[in-house]
Amino acid sequence: MARAVTPRRKALTTAAAWTVGVLIFFPILWIVILSFKSEGDAIRTPIEVLTSAWTAESYATVQERSDYFKHFLNSVTISVGSTLLGLVIAIPAAWSMAFVPGRRTKDVLMWMLSTKMLPPVGVLVPFYLMFRDFGLLDTRSGLVFVLMMINLPIIIWMLYTYFKEIPAEILEAARMDGAGLREEILYVLTPMAVPGIASTVLLNIILAWNEAFWTLNLTAAKAAPLTAFIASYSSPEGLFYAKLSAASTMAIAPILIMGWFSQKQLVRGLTFGAVK
Amino acid sequence: MATKASRSAARLMISPAVILLLGWMIVPLAMTLYFSFLRYNLLMPGMEEWTGLTNYRFFLTDPAFFDAIWNTLLLVGGVLLITVTGGILLALLLDQPIWGQGVVRILVIAPFFVMPTVSALVWKNMFMNPVNGIFAHIAKALGLQPYDFLSQAPLASIIWIVSWQWLPFATLILLTALQSLDSEQLEAAEMDGAPPLKRFWFIVLPHLARAITVVILIQTIFLLSVFAEILVTTNGGPGTASTNLTYLIYVQSLLQFDVGGGSAGGVVAIVLANIVAIFLMRMIGKNLDA
C-alpha cells in the first residue's frame, strides 16, 4: 500500500512510529543498560543510572557463577530438536488435512488445538512420576518430547494453512509425471512451502525457547536450559538488579538476534491462514 | 483428486499426529481424573484413600474459585482488548510510508522474544517497584506519591505486562493482513470522498476480520494458562485479587502438594477450557471457513 504522501505527513508518521517503537522496546533497552551498571547504581533514579560509570562486572559474576554455555546449548538443543521432530510428524498430517480433507478435518484441527488448554500445573505430578519411571527426568530427550507435544498443534495448524494455499493442480501434475507420494511431498510440496515452513520453525523455536514451566520442573543439573539459569538470579537476598539484568540479557539475546535476522521470514509466513 | 488410495494414505499420514496427541490428552487426563477422587497429598504418603467427590466439593466451594474464574476472564478479555486494538492501530501506523520502517518493526516485535519470566521480573522490579522502579522515580521527580501498581492494581498490572508480550504477535499478523489489502479499493473510496474513518470502518476492518479471529483464537489458548507472570509478580494477591484458575490449581497441587485437590481443579479447568473451545470453534467456524 505504498502510496505517495507529502514529506510533511511522512515526517509526522515517522516520528509517531519511532516514538511508539522506542517505548515498546524500552524495557529491553533498560535491562541492557542496567546490566552494565554496578548493583548500587542500578537502583538509582534513571538519570543517575545513565550518568553513572559503566562496568561489565555483572557479566563477570554471572559467568563465574553459572555455566552459561551449558544452559545455552541445552536451550538450543531442546528448542531446535523439538521443532524439527514436530515438523517430521506435522508435515504428513498437514498434507493429508490440506489435500485430502474429510468432513471432520476442521473438527480434528480444533480438537488438536484444544489439547493445548490442559493446565500444566495440574498435571505436573503425574508427568513427574511417568518421567521418573521412564528415566527421562533431567534429560534433553524428555524435554524435546514434551515441548514437541505442546507445540505440535500449532505446527500442524500453521503448515495446514500454508499447504492449502498451494494449488492442488501442481501436485497433480507431479503425480502425472510419475511422482510417488514421498517424492510429491519431498520434492514438490516442501520446496513450495519453504517460506511457510521457515516461519513455522522460527515461531516454534521462540515458543520452545521461552517455555518456562516444563523446562524448569523436569530438569535438575544436566538438561537445564536458560529458563533455569534465570531462576538462579531472581530475588536472592541482597541487591540483584544488575546481575538479574545481565543474566536476562544473556538469556534473551540469542533468540532476539535470531528473531531480528529472520524477521522477514517470520513476518511473511505468520498469517495462520488469515490472508487469502 | 481424493482417490481411495490417497484417502488411506492420508489416514496413514495423519495417524502419528493423532495418536500422539490422543495419548498426550488421554493419559494425563485419566491420571488426573483418577487422582481427583483420591485423598492424595504428596507429603503424606500411605494415606491415600478413595474420597469420592470431596475434592470437587472443596474446590468448587473455595471462596477463591469464583474470583479465579472472574479474574481469568478479565485477564483474557483485557489482554485481547488491548492487543487487538493496539495491534490494529500499530499495524495502521507501520503500514504508512515511514523512514526506517525495518528498524521500527524490529523494535515493535522485540517483546515477543522475551521469556515470560524475564519480562515479569523486569516489569515488577525495574518498572513497577514502588521504591526503586522507574515509575516511582518519575512520580517522585514530579513531586507525586509513587503508585504501588502490584498491590493497588494487581490484575491490571498483570494485564499490562502480558499485553506487552503479546502486542507484537497481534501487530505482526494484523500488519501482514493489512498489507494484502487491495490499495485500489481504498483509493477508489478516497476518490469518492469517503472520510478516513469511514474507509477504515467499511473497508479495512472487514478485511482484517479473519486476522483478528486468528489473533483471538491463538492468544486465548495461551492466555488461559498464564501462570509465570502471576507467580513472579503478585503470587495471586493481595487476597485473591490476581489469582486466575491456573494459579489456583498451582496453589493446590504444588504449594500444598495436594495432588487430589489439584487434580479436581485440573478437571474443572479442562471442562471450562473446553467450553471456551466450543465457543471459539463456533466463532472460527463462521469466520475461518476457507
Place this chain on the structure above:
Amino acid sequence: MNLTMRALLGATALSATAALAQAETLTIATVNNGDMIRMQGLTADFTAKNPDIELEWVTLEENVLRQRVTTDIATKGGQYDVMTIGTYEVPIWGKQGWLVSLNDLPADYDIDDLLPAIRGGLTVEGELYAAPFYGESSMVMYRTDLMEKAGLTMPEAPTWEFIRDAAIKMTDKANEVYGICLRGKAGWGENMAFLTATANSFGAKWFDMDWKPQFDQKPWADTLNFYLDLMNEAGPPGASNNGFNENLALFQQGKCGMWIDATVAASFVTNPKDSTVADKVGFALAPDNGLGKRGNWLWAWSLAIPAGSQKVDAAKKFVAWATSKDYLALVAANEGWANVPPGTRTSLYENPEYQTVPFAKMTLDSINSADPTSPTVDPVPYVGVQFVAIPEFQGIATAVGQQFSAALAGQTSAADALANAQALTEREMAKAGYIK
C-alpha cells in the same frame, strides 16, 4: 604465557578430565542466597580434598527450589544427592523417613558443637536429619543516628510499646525516612514468618491443642491491629509488597529508622560497599510484650541427603565439609570473619576474632532465645516458631498471608481479614482431617 606453558596447562587439564571421568558426581540443589553462592565459589577446596567427587550445582530462587526438591523427594525422583532445606521441611520429611540420618558423621565434625536451638530444630526422635549451613533468627536493626535525633536510647531488649513510640518519632515522611520497615508481602516465608513470630509475643497461636484455628481470638486481633496501625503511621509506601529484599534495599538507602528481620541481614546493612548507612546501625533483640516470649523466629538453611540416594557416602563427605569448622575458617581466610555463615556453631561465637564482629553477640542471643519446641505462651500441639511443621502449612499460611497483605494494602479491614483467615484455615484443616 608462552607456548610450553600453554601446552603444559593443556596437558594438566586433560589429565584432570581423565581423572574426573571416573569421579562420582553429586548434584546439589541450593538457594541463590549469598552464603550459598560463596560456597559454590569455594568448591575447589572440596574437590582438592576429594578428587574422586565432582560437584554439580543447581542454584535456584527459594520458592522454585522448594517446589523442585519437594516434588522430587516425595516422588522419589532421585534427581538430587544433596538438598538445601529449612527447619520447616526437616521435621516433616524426617518423620516420613525421607532423609538419611547424619548421627554418624565423623568425630572431628563435632556434632555437639552445633548450637542447641538449631540442632533441636533439625532433629527428629534423636536423629539429626540435616546439617545446618547457616542459622538465623530475627532482631531489630536500627539507625543509631536517627535514634539519637529522636532523643531515645534503644534498650537491649525493647518492648513493642517502645518500638511503636520510637518509630513514630523517627518518621520524617517529607524526607522519605520511615520509622519502621516490616514485611508485608504475602507468603508463609514472607509476611507470615514475621507475623507468626510477632503473634507469639502477643500471646497468640495458630492452633489450640485440638488443632482449632485461633484467628478469632483476641491475641491475633491485637497482633494484627498493632501491626497495621504501626505500618500505617510509620511505614513506607507500598509496604504490602515488601519482602526481605525490598526492605533491605530501603534500609541500605537510609529510608528506614528500624527494621525487624533476619539476623543475616546484619552483614548486608553493615557492608559499606552496598549500604549508605553501614556505620550507623545498631542491633537489639526482637521486641516482646512482657508475656515471656519474644517476637523472633528461628530458621536454619541446612543440607540433607535424600534416603535412597546411591551416593550417600560421597554426599556425607560433602555435607560434613560444607558445615564444618574448617569451612568457617576457610571463608574467614578468603572473605573475612563478618562473611562467615553465621548461627550454627558454638565454637564460632567463642572465637575472639568473631566476637569483634558487631552483630555476633546479638545474633547468638536471638537464636538462643527462640525455642521451636515451645514457641508460644500457651501450649500448642505443633513445632516451629514462625511456622507450624505440618505439610498443609505452606498453603494455608500463604492464603492467610494474602489476607493480611490485603489488609495492609487497605483493601480489607483487619476484622474481615481475620474472619477470612479463620474461615479458610478451618476449611483446610477440616479437609486435611485434623478437625473431625
